[in-house]
Amino acid sequence: xxxxxxxxxxxxxxxxxxxxxxxxxxxxxxxxxxxxxxxxxxxxxxxxxxxxxxxxxxxxxxxxxxxxxxxxxxxxxxxxxxxxxxxxxxxxxxxxxxxxxxxxxxxxxxxxxxxxxxxxxxxxxxxxxxxxxxxxxxxxxxxxxxxxxxxxxxxxxxxxxxxxxxxxxxxxxxxxxxxxxxxxxxxxxxxxxxxxxxxxxxxxxxxxxxxxxxxxxxxxxxxxxxxxxxxxxxxxxxxxxxxxxxxxxxxxxxxxxxxxxxxxxxxxxxxxxxxxxxxxxxxxxxxxxxxxxxxxxxxxxxxxxxxxxxxxxxxxxxxxxxxxxxxxxxxxxxxxxxxxxx
Numbered sequence: 001x002x003x004x005x006x007x008x009x010x011x012x013x014x015x016x017x018x019x020x021x022x023x024x025x026x027x028x029x030x031x032x033x034x035x036x037x038x039x040x041x042x043x044x045x046x047x048x049x050x051x052x053x054x055x056x057x058x059x060x061x062x063x064x065x066x067x068x069x070x071x072x073x074x075x076x077x078x079x080x081x082x083x084x085x086x087x088x089x090x091x092x093x094x095x096x097x098x099x100x101x102x103x104x105x106x107x108x109x110x111x112x113x114x115x116x117x118x119x120x121x122x123x124x125x126x127x128x129x130x131x132x133x134x135x136x137x138x139x140x141x142x143x144x145x146x147x148x149x150x151x152x153x154x155x156x157x158x159x160x161x162x163x164x165x166x167x168x169x170x171x172x173x174x175x176x177x178x179x180x181x182x183x184x185x186x187x188x189x190x191x192x193x194x195x196x197x198x199x200x201x202x203x204x205x206x207x208x209x210x211x212x213x214x215x216x217x218x219x220x221x222x223x224x225x226x227x228x229x230x231x232x233x234x235x236x237x238x239x240x241x242x243x244x245x246x247x248x249x250x251x252x253x254x255x256x257x258x259x260x261x262x263x264x265x266x267x268x269x270x271x272x273x274x275x276x277x278x279x280x281x282x283x284x285x286x287x288x289x290x291x292x293x294x295x296x297x298x299x300x301x302x303x304x305x306x307x308x309x310x311x312x313x314x315x316x317x318x319x320x321x322x323x324x325x326x327x328x329x330x331x332x333x334x335x336x337x338x339x340x341x342x
Contacts, residue, residue: 034063034091034304036297037084039077041097041121043069045212046241047267047287048095048120054293055093063301070097078104085112090304093117093296099182102127106134115303119296122182128322135309137296137324141183144266144285144328145190151283151330152191152234153198155262162233162262169201172234172261173224175242177212187238187266205231210242217245218252225249232261240265240272240284247280268331273340276331283332286339291326299324 043049052067059065066084070077074097084092085108092114094105102123109116115133122141128134156162156170163170174192177184195202205228208220217237224232237243243265250260257280265272268286275281295316302311309318316324331339 033061034301035087035089036063036065036091036093036300036304037081037087037089038065038067038093038095039070039080039084040067040095041070041077042072043067046214046269046271047239047289050269051120051289051293052095054289055296058293058297063297070095072097074098074101074104078108081105082108085109085114089114091115091117091300093119093300095119096121096123099123106130109133117296117299117303119292133303135299135303135322135324137292137299138326139287139292139328140325141186142190144183144287145187146194147285147328147330148187148236148264148266149191149194150198151264151285151332152236152262153195153200154332155264155282156195156200156234157198159262164230164233169203170195170233171203171205171228171231172236173206173208173221173228173232174204175208175210175217175220175235175237175246177210177238177242179209184238188236191236202234210245212239212241214241214245214248217242218248219245221246221249222253225253225255230259234261235263237263237265240267240269240275240281243281243284244271244275247275266328268329268339270340273331273336276333277336277340279333283330286329286331288326288328290342295324295326 038052040048040052043052056065056067068080070080077097081092081094092109094116096102096118099121105116106127110131117135117137119137122136122138128136174188176188206224210217210220235246237246243263246263262282264282264284266285268284272281272284276284298312299309309321318324
């Protein structure tokens with residue numbers, strides 16, 4: 001009886017060990033799922049909303065993606081980053097509210113050894129060098145400004161009627177993004193300087209901050225129209241939403257289409273592309289949201305597995321072992337079909 005009892009106890013212990021092992025294997029399998037957290041500065045931003053939506057579409061049975069909206073509060077974003085770390089995210093993707101203040105994000109991530117991919121809103125170069133697990137995915141702001149300037153110069157050269165008063169100069173206004181924001185400043189300067197290099201004589205009538213926002217841009221553009229009327233021959237906008245705000249202003253004031261200035265934007269959002277197709281915008285500069293979302297997902301998966309950004313060097317140009325930038329493209333009515341529905 002003792003031998004039988006010992007045998008039964010041994011078998012029971014063995015069975016328990018096997019079941020326990022199976023439970024651990026199942027638990028480990030669950031833990032192997034990649035978890036990516038995303039904090040966006042403002043999900044009501046049209047371009048950003050589309051980019052994040054594309055990124056979320058890559059979620060699958062092996063990858064979980066959790067998205068937070070910081071609603072333009074850096075303090076809120078800092079709290080979101082801490083929560084994502086506590087929730088065991090393998091990689092965090094951050095679209096900074098304040099590109100000059102990433103310290104709390106970097107310090108929290110570094111302490112927990114969680115890689116960070118900053119995207120779309122580029123942090124200061126000195127900050128990205130503070131830790132070897134900080135990366136950036138986006139585009140070259142100067143390139144977008146140059147292309148907008150080239151589109152504006154092309155419009156002026158091919159349509160002499162833009163110079164309504166015949167003074168040999170193009171009077172223009174600027175709708176700019178956030179005050180002090182690098183991309184906004186660079187886009188404005190590059191577009192204006194490019195027009196000058198293209199031989200276009202220009203005269204700036206007005207300039208206004210509209211914070212990338214369509215409604216704010218409509219208010220600012222309405223004031224421009226009241227102040228300058230038909231003297232406005234060109235509207236340069238740092239993004240499509242603000243260009244659309246200018247269009248809203250002209251439509252709300254019932255100004256005939258043939259008396260509108262040339263209006264240009266940047267980003268190539270769905271609504272921006274429709275405005276180009278409908279001949280309400282002369283053109284826009286396409287910001288490759290599909291490419292950025294794909295690159296961000298691929299890099300996040302590589303980093304989550306302990307890999308290096310260099311693993312993507314056969315597909316992307318890697319700058320300083322930290323940056324992946326996707327190129328812009330000029331969009332007009334002549335090639336709009338290539339971009340709608342991407």
